[in-house]
Amino acid sequence: MTLRNRTLLATAFHAPEPSGMEVLEEVLISIDAEGRISDVLKSDAPGYTEKRTALEAAGVLEVLPAGSYLLPGLVDCHVHAPQYPQLGDALDVPLEVWLQKYTFPLEARYADLAFARETYGMLVEDLLANGTTTALYFATIHQDATRALVDICLEKGQRALVGKVAMDHPENCPDFYRDASPEEAIAGTRALIDYVRSHPQNREILVHPVITPRFIPACTDAALEGLGALARECGCHVQTHCSESDWEHGYVLDRHGMTDTESLDRFGLMTRRTMLAHSNLLTASDMDRIVERGAGVAHCPLSNGYFAGAVFPLRAALEKGMHVGMGTDISGGPSASLFENARAAILVSRMFETGVDPDRAPEERASGAARRIDFRQAFHVATAGGAKALDLPVGQFTKGYLFDAIVVDTRAEKGTIRLFDDRDAGETILQKIVYGASRANIAEVYVGGQQVR
Numbered sequence: 135m136t137l138r139n140r141t142l143l144a145t146a147f148h149a150p151e152p153s154g155m156e157v158l159e160e161v162l163i164s165i166d167a168e169g170r171i172s173d174v175l176k177s178d179a180p181g182y183t184e185k186r187t188a189l190e191a192a193g194v195l196e197v198l199p200a201g202s203y204l205l206p207g208l209v210d211c212h213v214h215a216p217q218y219p220q221l222g223d224a225l226d227v228p229l230e231v232w233l234q235k236y237t238f239p240l241e242a243r244y245a246d247l248a249f250a251r252e253t254y255g256m257l258v259e260d261l262l263a264n265g266t267t268t269a270l271y272f273a274t275i276h277q278d279a280t281r282a283l284v285d286i287c288l289e290k291g292q293r294a295l296v297g298k299v300a301m302d303h304p305e306n307c308p309d310f311y312r313d314a315s316p317e318e319a320i321a322g323t324r325a326l327i328d329y330v331r332s333h334p335q336n337r338e339i340l341v342h343p344v345i346t347p348r349f350i351p352a353c354t355d356a357a358l359e360g361l362g363a364l365a366r367e368c369g370c371h372v373q374t375h376c377s378e379s380d381w382e383h384g385y386v387l388d389r390h391g392m393t394d395t396e397s398l399d400r401f402g403l404m405t406r407r408t409m410l411a412h413s414n415l416l417t418a419s420d421m422d423r424i425v426e427r428g429a430g431v432a433h434c435p436l437s438n439g440y441f442a443g444a445v446f447p448l449r450a451a452l453e454k455g456m457h458v459g460m461g462t463d464i465s466g467g468p469s470a471s472l473f474e475n476a477r478a479a480i481l482v483s484r485m486f487e488t489g490v491d492p493d494r495a496p497e498e499r500a501s502g503a504a505r506r507i508d509f510r511q512a513f514h515v516a517t518a519g520g521a522k523a524l525d526l527p528v529g530q531f532t533k534g535y536l537f538d539a540i541v542v543d544t545r546a547e548k549g550t551i552r553l554f555d556d557r558d559a560g561e562t563i564l565q566k567i568v569y570g571a572s573r574a575n576i577a578e579v580y581v582g583g584q585q586v587r
């Protein structure tokens with residue numbers, strides 16, 4: 135089913151700005167032949183009734199059923215695709231142990247292309263089923279398996295940004311899973327960029343290549359320098375981990391004598407198209423630098439609970455005008471659902487504000503600052519915020535944007551939302567969706583106006 139060259143009548147929600155949530159009651163959204171939104175006509179706009187009647191008469195109006203609502207597709211700004219087999223496992227050790235003991239051995243298995251195809255196929259299907267229409271993926275160091283992930287996203291119709299992981303540091307990466315040299319890390323990245331950009335099935339540019347230094351500890355300075363030069367040359371997206379835990383943050387301070395943000399910047403890796411995962415331990419000047427460069431942060435609240443030992447100051451970041459998206463961080467985070475991460479983002483922000491230690495008096499326990507966000511900001515970050523951070527025209531129902539959307543069926547029998555007609559309307563419905571939606575509620579998924587589920 136396609137919505138290209140058609141108009142949809144729906145009650146929709148979107149949040150183009152952190153404080154700008156909108157309910158679009160019975161809105162008419164027209165989609166052009168390329169999958170872009172060509173018109174958004176609100177029900178109180180002049181000409182609305184005439185247009186609706188004419189479209190109905192011409193038989194080109196698609197109408198969402200009662201109890202179903204239209205939301206922008208979710209944008210996952212941080213996914214480790216190869217870690218899907220370990221989702222919900224192995225979270226009882228700190229990051230540095232988790233990487234060496236569980237994660238690098240698992241990622242090394244993607245030398246096996248058949249294994250890669252099977253797990254990547256399952257992951258992309260599951261993310262689409264959870265409403266994720268755009269995903270920013272770390273793959274592995276392997277060329278063939280990473281290409282397979284690109285092919286699978288194109289086949290299944292998911293908007294994706296895919297990076298071959300660069301990791302060449304002999305002290306911090308095991309012999310069995312490492313780029314053999316900085317030259318190999320850079321050449322492999324360049325080869326993946328060429329593959330994505332010349333892919334015959336990628337004419338609509340559904341998939342973008344990403345320069346992906348895993349994180350500073352895993353990369354030599356030569357690799358970071360070469361990847362920075364490549365970013366300048368090709369204008370691609372960049373993704374990496376930034377100031378994510380005390381161990382990682384301390385390691386970079388020791389090795390480079392500066393923070394991750396400062397170090398990435400001097401290598402040319404802090405661009406308008408850079409996505410920094412986690413970023414929990416930023417200084418005030420790191421935050422200013424990220425905003426100045428126009429880079430983005432992928433907030434991963436579930437994963438941070440296991441590895442960070444600190445809470446990303448989301449509200450402060452949004453108030454500074456930083457671009458922030460939401461990330462599941464599969465499998466540092468144990469859920470493939472961005473709705474679950476949105477709920478975690480709200481919860482941790484509340485705990486950050488109030489403090490958590492019951493042995494302290496409330497006034498000693500509290501952080502003393504406004505830290506909380508609510509469902510509106512969480513919804514923004516999981517949709518338009520992530521899209522803006524990635525510099526992609528998706529995440530909102532605005533003329534000129536690509537129509538990436540999900541239909542949430544609040545009446546799904548096996549779903550986890552219950553609405554009551556005599557009390558639930560407008561914003562309350564969105565609040566119940568953010569707090570309650572699960573895979574069973576996601577009835578349809580569209581990318582570029584094409585139904586992909």
Ligand SMILES: O=c1[nH]c(=O)c2nc[nH]c2[nH]1
Pocket residue numbers: 214229233237348349375378437441463466
């Ligand atoms: O959550 C994380 N997952 C990873 O795979 C990783 N690698 C470096 N740092 C990381 N953090």
